[in-house]
Structure formats: structure tokens, C-alpha cells
Amino acid sequence: MTNKLVVKAEDLHYVYQDGTVGVEYANLTIYEGECAAIVGPNGSGKSTLLLLIDGLLKPTKGRVYVFGELMDERNAKKLRRRIGLLMQNPDDMLFSSTVQEDLEFGLAQLDVPKDEAATLVDKVAKRLGLERLLNKPPYRLSEGEKQRAALACILVTEPDLLLLDEPTAQVDLNSKRIILRILNELKAEGKSVIFTTHDLNLVPYLASKVILMNRSKRIAAEGGARTILKDTQLLQACELEPPDITRLFLYLGFREPPLTVEEGVEALTKLFTYNKLKSGSEGFYSI
Amino acid sequence: MVNLVRVGLDAFRDLLANEGYQHTLGFMQKLDPRIKLLGLAALITLTIFTHSVVVEVAVLLTCYTLTYISKIPLRRLFFRSLAVTLPALVIALPRAILSLSPFSTNPLSFQPFSDDFGYLLSFILRIAAASTTLILLISSTGFSKILASLRWFKVPNVLLWVMAMTHRYLILLASELYRLTLARESRVHKDLSLRRVWREGGKILGVFLIKSVERGERVQMAALSRNGEANMKLYYPTFKVGAEELLFTLLVAALILFGLVISI
Numbered sequence: 369m370t371n372k373l374v375v376k377a378e379d380l381h382y383v384y385q386d387g388t389v390g391v392e393y394a395n396l397t398i399y400e401g402e403c404a405a406i407v408g409p410n411g412s413g414k415s416t417l418l419l420l421i422d423g424l425l426k427p428t429k430g431r432v433y434v435f436g437e438l439m440d441e442r443n444a445k446k447l448r449r450r451i452g453l454l455m456q457n458p459d460d461m462l463f464s465s466t467v468q469e470d471l472e473f474g475l476a477q478l479d480v481p482k483d484e485a486a487t488l489v490d491k492v493a494k495r496l497g498l499e500r501l502l503n504k505p506p507y508r509l510s511e512g513e514k515q516r517a518a519l520a521c522i523l524v525t526e527p528d529l530l531l532l533d534e535p536t537a538q539v540d541l542n543s544k545r546i547i548l549r550i551l552n553e554l555k556a557e558g559k560s561v562i563f564t565t566h567d568l569n570l571v572p573y574l575a576s577k578v579i580l581m582n583r584s585k586r587i588a589a590e591g592g593a594r595t596i597l598k599d600t601q602l603l604q605a606c607e608l609e610p611p612d613i614t615r616l617f618l619y620l621g622f623r624e625p626p627l628t629v630e631e632g633v634e635a636l637t638k639l640f641t642y643n644k645l646k647s648g649s650e651g652f653y654s655i
Numbered sequence: 656m657v658n659l660v661r662v663g664l665d666a667f668r669d670l671l672a673n674e675g676y677q678h679t680l681g682f683m684q685k686l687d688p689r690i691k692l693l694g695l696a697a698l699i700t701l702t703i704f705t706h707s708v709v710v711e712v713a714v715l716l717t718c719y720t721l722t723y724i725s726k727i728p729l730r731r732l733f734f735r736s737l738a739v740t741l742p743a744l745v746i747a748l749p750r751a752i753l754s755l756s757p758f759s760t761n762p763l764s765f766q767p768f769s770d771d772f773g774y775l776l777s778f779i780l781r782i783a784a785a786s787t788t789l790i791l792l793i794s795s796t797g798f799s800k801i802l803a804s805l806r807w808f809k810v811p812n813v814l815l816w817v818m819a820m821t822h823r824y825l826i827l828l829a830s831e832l833y834r835l836t837l838a839r840e841s842r843v844h845k846d847l848s849l850r851r852v853w854r855e856g857g858k859i860l861g862v863f864l865i866k867s868v869e870r871g872e873r874v875q876m877a878a879l880s881r882n883g884e885a886n887m888k889l890y891y892p893t894f895k896v897g898a899e900e901l902l903f904t905l906l907v908a909a910l911i912l913f914g915l916v917i918s919i
Contacts, residue, residue, distance in 0.1 A: 424876045445882065453880040459827055460873040465799030465819055472890055477882035482890050505798070507826050521881065 372400040374529055374560040375421055379430035382416055390416035392585040393430065398577075403551075403561040405571045405593070408581030409607040414564035415456055417581075418531045421562070422453045434529065449478060452522030456533040458514035462506035467498060467517050470506065474525040492524045497546060512543030519547060523554075530554065532563035536570060548573060569611045572597060572627035582606040598625055676794050681725030682899065683795035688804040690900045694907040695792045701911055702784040705918040708773075710910075711780035717910060718787045727794050732787060739786035740779060750775050798822055803892040812889065824870070831870075832863050 375398040382390035391413040398404050406414045419425045421432055423444035432439045434447050455461050464470040468489065475485040493499050496516045501509060509517060519535065535551070536544045551574055554561060565571065571578060571593055578596040580589040580603070588606050589596055596602065597610050600618060609615060610625075613632045617625035626632040677684060683691065702714050722732045792801070802815055836859060847855065 419876065422880050424879060448880060448882055451880070453877075455873065455877050455880075457873070460870065460877045463820055463823055463874050463878065465797070465802060465822065469799055469889075473878075473883065474881040476888040476890050477884075479888070485890065503797075506823065525881070 370400040374398050374400050376433040380420055380427050380432055381429035382420055382425055383428045389585050394587050396579055396590060398560060398562060400560055401558045402577055403555050403575050404577040404579055405575035406564040406579045407568060409566060409583055412581040412583055413585040414581055415533050418533050422451055422531055450528045452527035452530045454519055454522055454532040454535055458518035461518035461521055466503055466505055468502040470521050471524050478525060488524050492520045496520045512539040515539045516543055516546060528559060530559060530561045534565055535563055568608060580606055597627055676727045677797045679726045683721055683725035685899055686903055687894050687896050687900050688796050688800040689807055689894055690903060692804045694903055695788050697907055697911060698788050699785045701914045702781050705914045706777060707917050708777050708780055709917055710914040711784045713910060714784040715787060718791050722791055725795050732790055735790045736783055736787040740783045743782040744779055747775050747778050828867055831866055835859050835863055
């Protein structure tokens, strides 16, 4: 992560045509290489916030800067060349006759030569395990395959900022693993990632920063994943709960509960080893 | 109602999402889609304009032969074409009945070779030949290849996009309609009166329309987020022309010549 600002939202406010408030005065900052999770219950404005950042919705009030430039009608096209938006429903993303054509779509709009586009499509298809699906029409894919294909559609143009709306919702375990692996690789490559989710078990595996939204469409808190995810009171105020493993350790009275299963295993191993040394017993452990 | 929508949806999918035999290595599947499209379009035009039973039968036989050597089941072609031909027969049948003459010596007054009967036969065969040709095209060619060929023939991009999106979203929206009817049906625990069924059907269609508009908006956003504009850019596919294409062209040319000679 660098100290270069990628996204800066100032008092971002959006009201839909029917008068429904989409986002209420949101302020947030995302730095280059940062992976931020926007979490909140359904209808808290997470998706609207992503659409505002991508310039697909025009804010009613406030401003959003992307890569240091104001996201408005004049700059939107130029800025979107560096942004990849994954929409919540992959069916909205896959509108061509075959997966191959959908992958080529973004590249054709950027005037990438055909040979170069073919190489990029092959590369991203291999990365996401889509090689055998390229000639298939999108309606023949499973939900997991559709989500991977939709993700491939945005990765193929190699964007610097990824906006992912519920990337692992409604996908099978295999696709979820592939998507998580890809997102971690993208993080390692220094890409900036903003994703929305209401599955807090997923957040510690990806995000270093958490933006918490509540039912009144406001940002309730913004901070490090470790700080926010163990704050039960704050999460409950936003109709959320800490990750399952964190909740278990909080019930057990741990002050510094783990956020992932791996951290939990590590904490338990340490504890068992300590107790074993203390009791001198070979086969009996006590917490 | 659910069953009706399901049957409709299955038939619809079967007709549109016709990939079963598109990747089989048969004669028609191997052909360059541009040549195939042009050749089959020429055969349809021939049947429309010659008004000759012999030509129509010749085109039908050619289509069945091409289907056979393309490893596509003949039954499939026959029944699909029947789905188009039968309604046409029902529409045109009064023409044959009108040809019954009350002054004929024949007790049934049926004149099988009257002009009207001849017209009916020609009309039905024309519909059968044209629909069979069209079904042969979609059974042996992926929709994306058909679009690519149309693109090569300089059909406006906007029209191609409308076709591609319609093809893609017809199936998707039909599934949505099925889910809507299923959800409603699962909460109805008694037989509804016909009036009620119509009213409920109207409500479902209203919701379906709103959902379709919403989906359209989201698709537009998805295209915009990937820098898509009204004039979307596309890559031209790679085509090849070889001996099979030449053979097919000769066959079509011979049929056209035959048709012209017969009709003149």
C-alpha cells in the first residue's frame, strides 16, 4: 500500500428518482494497493456507493475523486479505462453470445489489437479456469462459472482499481476459492480493491480496511479490519455479527480474538502447548 | 399456469439455445458461416419467389440430405419445421374448403387438383422448405457465428447488438418469468377461477415488465462500466473458405438454376 489516494469521496449523497436515499453523506478514502471491504446489511447502500465511485450514478450532492481526478461526465470515460466494476448479478455483465465475446468486449472498446486481445483473453481464461467455457453461451454456465466469467471480463483489461459487488455471493465452494485466490493475487500485485459483502467471515481473508454501513445508508465506521471486526457492539448496531471464529473466541473470553480459522488454530495450539508444559501431562489438555 | 410457462420456456430454449449439434463435425458445421448463411438465404428466397412445387420439394430434399450428412437427427428437423408448418396449414386450410364446389358431379365436391388446392399445397411446401432451411442453419451454426457473418456483411452494429441482446435476454427473462409464476403458484393452495387466473397473470406480466426494464438498466450500466457506447466496437472473426464451401456453393447455384429454369 502506498500513500497515493485512489478514491476520495467527499459528502457523497445520492437520492434515487423515487425519493429513496441511496447513500447519505459518505466520506471515504482508499489508497493505492489497499483492499477495502464495504460491509453492511442488505439495502445499506453498498452497491450504490460502488456505482457512484464508477461514475455510473451522478451524485445528488458531494464529489468523488478517482486517481486524483473528479469523477464526472467529462472524465468518466477516461477514468473507467482504469476501473473494473463487477456487478452483483453476473447475468448483467455477460451480455454477449459467448463467454469469449464477453471477454473481448472491454478490450475492443479500448481499441486493443485483435492478436493482443486474444493473448489477454487466453491468459485471463487460464487464470480463472475458464478455458473450456470460452465457446459456451453464458446461459449454459453455472452460477459459479458465471461469476468467474464476469470477473474475467473486468480482469482482462487489467484495471488498476477493482470495484467488486458481492464477488462471492451465490457461488459454490470451488469458485469461491478461485475468486479468493485471484483477489489475493491482485492485492499482491498492488491493485486497489474495494468489495462489498455482508459475509464477514470473508473479510479478514481479503481486506485490510473495513467501511461499515448501516441501515440509514451512512458510513457508521471506517478503520482497520482487526479493530472493526471484533467490535461486537458496533457491528450489532449495524445488524451484523463478527466472523464466526471471532465470536467463538469472544464467548470464550479472549481479549484478542482471532479473525480467521487459521489464526484460531494458531491461538489454540499456543494455548494447548502452554497448558501441556504447565501440567507436565502427555495426553491431557485444558484451556 | 406454471406448466404452461415451463413447456413454453423449454420449447423456446430448445429453439434458441440450439448448441447440441453445432459442434458436431458434420458437413454443415464445418462450412464457413458466411457461405452457409448466404447459400441458405438464397434457397429461402428461391422457394419464396418461384412458386413451384417441384422447386420447393427439391429444396426440402436438399435440406434433409444436408442434415443427414451433418449428423443432425432428421426427426429433430422434421418436428421443428412441423411446429411452423402446422399453424400455417391451419391458417391456409379454409382456402381448400372454399374450393368445394356445390355444382360438382362429385358427391363430396372435392377437386384435389383445383387451383386453390394447388395453391394450398404450394403454400405449405413453401413454408416447410423455408422453415426447414432456417432450422438447418440454426441447428448447425452458433448464434455468435451467425452474428459474426452478418457483421461481415456490414449489417449495422446497433442492429447486431439488438439481436445479440435479444437472444441472450429472451432466455434469461423467460427463466425469470418462470420463477415468478412458480413463486406465485407455490403460495396458491386452491383452484382459481378463470377470471382470477387472468387477473393474476396480468399482475405477473406487470412485475415481469418492471423487472425487464430494471435488468435493461443494469445491463446498460455494465456495458458503460466497460467503456461501451451506443456504437460498440467488435472484433471481426477469422473465416476460411475451402473445398467444402465450394461444393456447397455449387449445390446452391445448381438449385437456383434449376428453380429458374422450372419457373420460366
